[in-house]
Amino acid sequence: MTLILKQKRRIRRVEVERAPRLGLIRPTKLGFRVSVRLHDGQTPEDYARVLDKLAHAWKVHSVRLVSWRPGKVTLVATLSDPLDRVSIPVLSDGLLRVRVGLLDTGTPFAIDFRAVPHWLNVGATQSGKSNLANVLIVGLAPQPVALVGFDLKGGVEFTPYQARMSALATERAECAELLADLIGIIKSRMALCRAHRVKNIWHPRLPESARPMPIVVLVDEVAELFLMADPKSEKEEVAAVATRLLRIAQLGRAFGIYLKICGQRVGSDLGPGVTALRAQLTGRICHMVNDDETAKMALGDMDAGALVAARQISPAMPGTAIVIGSEGRWHRMRSVHVTEEQAEAAAAEYAHLTPSWADLTRGAGSAGDVDDSEMDEFTIPDLEDLPV
Incomplete structure (x- = not known):
């Protein structure tokens, strides 16, 4: 007698943080700007949730997501806080x-x-x-x-x-x-x-x-x-x-x-x-x-x-x-x-x-x-x- 075992395979999405695929880093007045190519299944919101982690990893004051288009987001990193001292004229x-x-x-x-x-x-x-x-x-x-x-x-x-x-x-x-x-x-x-x-x-x-x-x-x-x-x-x-x-x-x-x-x-x-x-x-x-x-x-x-x-x-x-x-x-x-x-x-x-x-x-x-x-x-x- 042959015993046939049927195994049900279930596919589920597991959240895994993956290293960003960085484009060319361009310097700015206060830090740098970089485009990031998204991995399959990623959305801009995935990066918006981890901006604080990126700031710590890159050793900068802050990181902001400033724009996005299909398959790519643009991040801007600020090395120090520009608001520590504001001296521009009214x-x-x-x-x-x-x-x-x-x-x-x-x-x-x-x-x-x-x-x-x-x-x-x-x-x-x-x-x-x-x-x-x-x-x-x-x-x-x-x-x-x-x-x-x-x-x-x-x-x-x-x-x-x-x-x-x-x-x-x-x-x-x-x-x-x-x-x-x-x-x-x-x-x-x-x-x-x-x-x-x-x-x-x-x-x-x-x-x-x-x-x-x-x-x-x-x-x-x-x-x-x-x-x-x-x-x-x-x-x-x-x-x-x-x-x-x-x-x-x-x-x-x-x-x-x-x-x-x-x-x-x-x-x-x-x-x-x-x-x-x-x-x-x-x-x-x-x-x-x-x-x-x-x-x-x-x-x-x-x-x-x-x-x-x-x-x-x-x-x-x-x-x-x-x-x-x-x-x-x-x-x-x-x-x-x-x-x-x-x-x-x-x-x-x-x-x-x-x-x-x-x-x-x-x-x-x-x-x-x-x-x-x-x-x-x-x-x-x-x-x-x-x-x-």
């Missing part, structure tokens, strides 16, 4: 564009409101938020733009720069009125664009003489706009502020109104208004934070790797942040150090460029005057119905 690099610091790639980082109109900047005390505001004041002061401040710390942050600001609100009630005025400005600019049959104020068909001045809105401690000590008496005011701020975030880009919103603690527990607002803020800057929820609010919906990097920011390097801008990819960045005295001097020097708030709002209605039919394509849901 530069107004075109209208609504300010070079504010240095990236971990060694290239300058600029906040460009034309490319990314709205920014969210979070960070704990002494993390570098105020310094970044100083940098923006210095960079925007000589430009033909209007600056508007919302300072919920009682005015201590932006009052030194009031000479260059067209309007400054320090209490939530004042903020509500100022936001109403901004909605009115949007309404008047809508009418201007309709009259010239253009979709935004930057359209070349709009005469230069008719083009309105862009407005940059700086908000400090945004959580104070949403906190309620007494829900019964403050709920209406908070809802009005949240709805107006959200509407400006949604409509502002086309009509030359840009936001930079800052906060120490920004979380979904502040209400659905914050979550809805976050979705409109494409640019993200996350300094060192004290809680994971704030980091998640800034970066969690963009890139998981950025969230991990944000938790590793050292308190010994103030001004360091994880940024996501027009590229949609995250980088470490450190802003140039600008003192309050330097920013105050810049505000005073260019105070003559400050347009009056009366001139900016001339011909503009209030938020209550805005006809809903004029904003039908920009309908915003009721904040009560939004998920937290």
Whole structure:
């Protein structure tokens, strides 16, 4: 009798780290650049997971995966940390564009409101938020733009720069009125664009003489706009502020109104208004934070790797942040150090460029005057119905 044994063979994939097939190594200013050919079955994610191991193996400060194409990835190694010392000058690099610091790639980082109109900047005390505001004041002061401040710390942050600001609100009630005025400005600019049959104020068909001045809105401690000590008496005011701020975030880009919103603690527990607002803020800057929820609010919906990097920011390097801008990819960045005295001097020097708030709002209605039919394509849901 013949016994026939049948053996079932099972094929399974076993993760095995294999030595990379390196291409030509090319020197860069801060290290070197190398292309790597992928083995069969490998993907770019396989290399993204082991970048720290490659940095240790190559004895360099860091390794980044900067690009890929089928069968090949490109890695850039940095020999030392370029953010240890940042000494580049602050530069107004075109209208609504300010070079504010240095990236971990060694290239300058600029906040460009034309490319990314709205920014969210979070960070704990002494993390570098105020310094970044100083940098923006210095960079925007000589430009033909209007600056508007919302300072919920009682005015201590932006009052030194009031000479260059067209309007400054320090209490939530004042903020509500100022936001109403901004909605009115949007309404008047809508009418201007309709009259010239253009979709935004930057359209070349709009005469230069008719083009309105862009407005940059700086908000400090945004959580104070949403906190309620007494829900019964403050709920209406908070809802009005949240709805107006959200509407400006949604409509502002086309009509030359840009936001930079800052906060120490920004979380979904502040209400659905914050979550809805976050979705409109494409640019993200996350300094060192004290809680994971704030980091998640800034970066969690963009890139998981950025969230991990944000938790590793050292308190010994103030001004360091994880940024996501027009590229949609995250980088470490450190802003140039600008003192309050330097920013105050810049505000005073260019105070003559400050347009009056009366001139900016001339011909503009209030938020209550805005006809809903004029904003039908920009309908915003009721904040009560939004998920937290």
